[in-house]
Amino acid sequence: MASVDEELTCSVCRDSFSQPHPLPCGHSFCPACIREAWSGQREGKVFTCPQCQEEHGEVLCDCCPLQAEDGRPPLAVKTCLRCEVSLCAGHLQPHLDRPVFSSHLLVEPVGDLSQRRCPAHSEVFRYYCVDERVYVCADCLLEGSHAQHKVKALRHVEEDLKVILQTLLIKAETKLKDGERILKEHENIDSAMADSLKNDNNQVERLDSDLQNQVTKLATALKEITKRERQQIIERVHDDCAKVRDDMSQTINIQHYLNLLLAEMDPFLLIWAFQSDDTKLLADLNCPLFVPDPISLDRKHILEDIESKYREFITATLRCLTELKRELLTSPLTLDTNSAHPLLSISDDLRSVTRVKSRLPCAAHAERFDHWPQVLTVQTFSSGTHYWELETEGFWDVAVCYRSIGRKGKEGNSFGNNKVSWSLTQQHDKKLSAWHNRRKTRLACQMSGSRVAVAVDYSSGIITFSEVGPSNNLIHLHTFSTSFTHPLCLGFGLYKAELKSRVSIVKE
Secondary structure (H helix, E strand, O other): OHHHHHHOEOOOOOOEOOOOOOOOOOOOOOHHHHHHHHHOOOOOOOOOOOOOHHHOOOOEOOOOOOOOOOOOOOEOOEEEOOOOEEEOHHHHHHHHHOHHHOOOOEEOOOOOOHHHEOOOOOOEOOEEEOOOOEEEOHHHHHHOOOOOOOEEEHHHHHHHHHHHHHHHHHHHHHHHHHHHHHHHHHOOHHHHHHHHHHHHHHHHHHHHHHOOHHHHHHHHHHHHHHHHHHHHHHHHHHHHHHHHHHHHHHHHHHHHHHHHHHHOOOHHHHHHHHHHHHHHHHHHHHOOOOOOOOOOOOOHHHHHHHHHHHHHHHHHHHHHHHHHHHHHHEOOOOEOOOOOOOOEEEOOOOOEEEEOOOOOOOOOOOOOOOOOOEEEEOOOEOOOEEEEEEEEEOOEEEEEEEOOOOOOOOOOOOOOOOOOEEEEEEOOOOOEEEEEOOEEEEOOOOOOOOEEEEEEEOOOOEEEEEEEOOOOOEEEEEEEEOOOOOOEEEEEEEOOHHHOOEEEEEEO
């Protein structure tokens, strides 16, 4: 397993990859390192392995004597893969001049051809199996193991790949042109946006002069809005241009890489590089160029911010009145022990109920729930506006219901599963639901705290459930609209003992 992991690990970045494509020297690299290494080569210079490039020595001419007249060894300038020899400039000339050698494949000097030979037949690879993505020799074809496969000569594969690379290069150039056009359209937005937002700031200044003392603070806030707005848009333009430049920079790198591949004369290196990176290369080029969203000069959102500031001002002014109103609307509540299911424990002050695991000793009573662990309040009301706050925990159900709700049996007597009750439920996973007449409404919001507010306007038929926030503000959860025809009371249901389910009346 260790050797397999080593084979699937890039020897440059030490990251793992799949389906390695080794160089003739035997080293494999991930697509990112291949592209980086190839792009780092200078124009006209042969590609060398990033890991063992220091080990590549000079290749001697196979046709020259071992010792030249001047004492320096004759160096090869090309290797003929057909003849399987490396040739100096003089011995190479016949390959360049005579038609008989026109079909011979010449590559940069290769010192060791062993990696380019078929291990089974010791023949030089001259073909490529497209289906299996492997090199094959003539004997491999004669044996018939690739009879049903698509096999091409290396030169033909090279030609096909260069057609593909040329198409990709055109695509890269088109992408760069689009990026230049987008940049041109967006780089001059700063000044236009500054002028437009300067007018907004002038309007705020005029508003400042018309407002009285308590609104002067509001005007300062409005100026801050326009300043922040201008800065946000300018930053957005800068960010958009940076993203376009990043896309263009990546495409320029790909363009450079494609040009280097097109210039490569060694089909082994070309095929290896392209097949190792073709999926990532195509994905990068097919990835659409980042196009910034249009910059809107519509001042609607600024006006909305202004309106929001006015609402905050009004809210702050009315906060004390709201608190007073909540205090005046709160009605006293106590729990009715005669209605409590035996799995519910009622506190001595009759203001808290807790779910227990074992049934408590309770006298039989006509008002008692005998299936659902529920309890009602003693107080009922058939007019007016009322408000309560409750502390909740676990799996709970808070309901407003008619006093006449059924108490015996399972069917139709749980809160929210009939026409005479309206409830808010928090399940064990903290998800909230509103129930009425067996219809469940899932709520997208979740409570961050544990305090629930219930407001009832009897004459208007409105029941509102809210969360009491950390600043004593109300966060709306759900509202029922109906017409009440009978006296109402509150009810609590607790369905999971292991969650320490509990409801307490904390404000009245």
